[in-house]
Amino acid sequence: QVQLVESGGGSVQAGNSLRLSCSASGRTVSNYAMGWFRQAPVLEREFVAAISPRAINLRYADSVKGRFTISRDNAKNTVFLEMNNLKPDDTARYYCAVRWSVVPADLPHQYDSWGQGTQVTVSS
Secondary structure: OOEEEEEOOEEEEOOOOEEEEEEEEOOOOOOOEEEEEEEOOOOOOEEEEEEOOOOOOEEEOOOOOOOEEEEEEHHHOEEEEEEOOOOHHHOEEEEEEEEOOOOOOOOHHHOOEEOOOEEEEEEO
């Protein structure tokens, strides 16, 4: 069984950057698609970005295109989310997830295991 642990969240002012990490243990995720999602209070969990095993296929939500970059280090069983030019609307709890498939997806139910999340708060 895989365990996913997110880190790197925090409180920043608008315009600043954060880099989130998602470290996997218990099972290698290097051969599978990974995704980042976020959820703000009273809202549904929404797709942010996803990456294929060799980082050839990348997918982003329209709201983060050009500002966020997803990447992975398969040797370290870790996925990253570089977030630049953060906005107050980016405030949410960010979750990483693994899909036991090589094809990235953008719906929560398509993912199989989730981390506990890390909080990102952006003030104006």
